[in-house]
Amino acid sequence: MNIHKLKIRKVAPVVVPFIIFMMLLTGLSLGKVKKILIEQAYSKLTTSRDMKKQQIEEFFSRTVVDIEILAKxxxxxxxxxxxxxxNRYLSYQQExxxxxxxxxxxxxNMLIISPSSGIIKxxxxxxxxxxxxxxxxxLKDSLLNKVWQRVAKSKETRFVDMKPDKPFGGRTMMFVATPIYINDKFQAILVFQISxxxxxKIINFGEGYGETQKDYIIGSDSSVDINGTQCALTHSTRVSILNLKIGKCTTxxxxxxxxxxxxKQVVKNCDGERVxxxxxxxxxxQDLNWAIISEIDEKVVLSIPNNIRDATIRDSMLFIFIITVVILFFIYKESKYEEAVTQKNQEMNETLQSRVAQEVIKNREHQELLFQQSKMASMGEMIGNIAHQWRQPLNALSALNVGLAMRYKAGKLTNNDVAVFKEKSNHIIQKMSDTINDFRNFFYPEKSVERFRVDRAIDDAINFIKDSYRINNIKIVNYTSCELDIENHKNELIQVLLNIFNNSKDxxxxxxxxxxxxIIDVIILENSLKIxxxxNGGGIDQEIIDRVFEPYFTTKFKDEGTGIGLYMSKMIIEESMGGKLKLENRDSGVLTTIKLAIN
Ligand SMILES: Nc1ncnc2c1ncn2[C@@H]1O[C@H](COP(=O)(O)OP(=O)(O)OP(=O)(O)O)[C@@H](O)[C@H]1O
Ligand SMILES: [Mg+2]
Structure with a gap:
């Protein structure tokens, strides 16, 4: 995998906020779902509560109807x-x-009690x-006593609330009683013990209630009279309502x-859970008021969205963890890769540097070789020139010698003749020696710059080649007239001029x-001069004119040219002397321009 293409460092800051954003979005959606589920749960609770309320109220009104009809x-x-x-005994049919x-x-149970004496009939x-x-x-503290007294006093149907009845071993009991009138006379009280x-059965009904929905009936004294599974005193540990004392619910x-x-309302149960x-x-x-309550644990209602929320958080965390591990892994790999690349680059740079250094040395050696070759080529030309230049003085010396010998043979040799011979031969030898000096100066040049007159350097160069020009019938027209000094490498300029003169001659x-x-000329400009x-040698073929400065580029036969003359000349003028050298076709030949700074 191409780590650079993956750009993991750029991906990471996008992926993590995206996951957090998705989590927030999920949280918002879950919030809405929860709201809907709570509304649904409340509507179910309200329905259950109202249905059971109606059933219980009907049960009691039926009880009242039952007892009052029977009493009559x-x-x-x-x-x-x-x-x-x-005859106090009941007939079998009555019983x-x-x-x-x-x-x-x-x-x-059914009882008939005397309203005045309280005797059970x-x-x-x-x-x-x-x-x-x-x-x-x-029996004086019994619920039966209480209901008897209530009816005896009010002469109407009355209830006693459901309670543990002490005289009967704490059994939970509830009674309804009504007066029995015979000929409009209050004769007895009819009592039903309500089961x-x-x-x-009504309260226990819980089809489709789910796990924790429960209905409770709370008595007027806040005792929990009936709940889904138990009643009265024993229920209290099971009923999860806050502030519940034994048998009391005072929320x-x-x-x-x-x-x-x-x-409807959210309450907290005794475990602190929301209900x-x-x-x-x-x-x-009139004397019997109860409360009916339907309840369900909130966490049961919200179990699905809560599970989704927990799963989302867990999965997102896991995902973020995996992403983080992957990112760290790739960052680690990337840094390792970068390290390797840096090391490789460093090694390559070092190799490259050493190669460049080697190449520079090689190049310098090559340049020196070329320079040397160029010099040798010039030397060849030069020796030819010297040979030409020496031919005339040698002939003159020889003539002087012959003349002297003939005068001596004829016995006419005078002291004056010897003196003239000496003077003339010295003059000729001095000239030849000058030529040698020039030659030596050129081949063992001072490397350092020197101040020299440009016209004299041009003259020196012409001097070297003038004989070979003369032999080939080539005219040199030198318009140079300025007497300008410049500070530069004189002999190198001469060498360049020689190369150019030789090329023109060829x-x-x-x-x-x-x-x-x-035709040679010097033009003086503001801060520079142009030679x-x-x-009129016909010029350079337009197809090769761009290549004449390449080393070893030549159009001449093997022994006549090596192709380094112009290359070396350009190097000398532009690298060593800080000037410019250019060649162009002009008229019927080549115009060579050397531009040098005046300093
Ligand atoms: N004045 C000129 N007229 C026509 N052609 C020229 C002239 N000067 C240079 N050239 C062309 O440019 C080529 C390169 O010249 P350069 O001086 O570099 O090499 P060369 O003269 O062939 O060999 P050498 O190394 O002996 O000088 C020549 O072979 C020639 O074809
Ligand atoms: Mg040449």
């Missing part, structure tokens, strides 16, 4: 009448009817006996409901021109 029945009236007569009635309508329970007195020590099984919700209100609660009052009778020879001419050399 002929059967009961004749039974009560029989209490005052001598069977009353027993069946209690069973049929799901009451636990009739009971179906085996715990009590006919003749037991409610004013007795045993809580019917109420439990805001129960207080509101017992005050006759209804509504959704829908409450309402249950007004059963071109004129090659061109077979009978009127070969080379121009114009020949």
């Amino acid at each position: 029945s002929q059967c009961i009236k004749s039974l009560v009448n029989s209490f005052d007569s001598s 069977e009817f009353l027993q069946n009635y209690t069973k049929r309508y799901n009451y636990m 009739y009971t179906q329970s085996k715990i009590l006996k006919t003749g037991d007195n409610l004013n007795s020590e045993k 809580d099984s019917s109420l439990s 805001d919700v129960t207080q509101h409901a017992l005050c006759g209100q209804h509504g 959704l609660s829908a409450y309402s009052s249950l007004e059963i009778a 071109a004129i020879k090659e061109f077979n021109s009978q009127n070969g001419v080379v 121009t050399i114009q020949d």
